[in-house]
Amino acid sequence: xxxxVPTYHQRVAQEKRKLIVTAATALFxxxxxxxxxxxxxxxRSGVSRATLFKQFPTKAALFDAMxxxxxxxxxxEDPPTAGNVVDGLGSxxxxxxxxxxxxxxxDLFRIVIAELPRFPELANAxxxxxxxxxxxxxxxxxxxxxxxxxxxxxxxxxAATQFLGMISNYVFWPxxxxxxxxxxxxxxxxxxDEAVRTTVARYAAGGPx
Numbered sequence: 001x002x003x004x005v006p007t008y009h010q011r012v013a014q015e016k017r018k019l020i021v022t023a024a025t026a027l028f029x030x031x032x033x034x035x036x037x038x039x040x041x042x043x044r045s046g047v048s049r050a051t052l053f054k055q056f057p058t059k060a061a062l063f064d065a066m067x068x069x070x071x072x073x074x075x076x077e078d079p080p081t082a083g084n085v086v087d088g089l090g091s092x093x094x095x096x097x098x099x100x101x102x103x104x105x106x107d108l109f110r111i112v113i114a115e116l117p118r119f120p121e122l123a124n125a126x127x128x129x130x131x132x133x134x135x136x137x138x139x140x141x142x143x144x145x146x147x148x149x150x151x152x153x154x155x156x157x158x159a160a161t162q163f164l165g166m167i168s169n170y171v172f173w174p175x176x177x178x179x180x181x182x183x184x185x186x187x188x189x190x191x192x193d194e195a196v197r198t199t200v201a202r203y204a205a206g207g208p209x
């Protein structure tokens with residue numbers, strides 16, 4: 001019986017955490033980061049102030065959690081192994097496209113862009129705790145493929161930036177600028193596959209170089 005208690009409390013805490021993050025996202029979009037108080041977030045989420053402050057003592061800590069959760073994937077601890085660059089890049093590319101296609105990702109970027117003049121630290125949090133860890137996982141994967149001899153990449157940062165940019169420039173950025181922009185799952189798959197083919201054609205060992 002006692003073994004079930006921690007699991008139950010963890011589940012309840014996770015559910016309340018989700019309610020808090022959802023409410024905070026909505027309020028940041030409606031009122032702005034500055035005008036949204038933790039007390040208002042607690043009221044909107046339906047949790048007590050004590051519960052909210054226990055999980056998120058500051059608004060900055062809550063925003064950090066929003067960033068981390070937006071960039072979290074179920075299989076993030078299982079990166080592809082070197083040896084088959086087409087499969088490896090495909091896995092990372094499709095995972096990246098899935099992240100960018102999440103509604104909360106668009107919301108997160110809209111909050112950051114709207115608040116950038118007054119709260120540049122939000123952009124720093126989004127980059128350092130969100131985009132950068134994913135970018136680094138791709139860079140390390142390319143390094144592993146380089147060391148395995150399957151690709152020849154002299155500038156890992158540039159190669160990673162090019163690969164992710166080919167995906168985000170079609171799948172994500174237009175959603176912030178073009179009303180009603182939607183990309184089908186089939187089209188997303190085509191975009192990722194083309195990014196893989198382009199990267200492999202450029203960097204495959206024995207290729208153009």
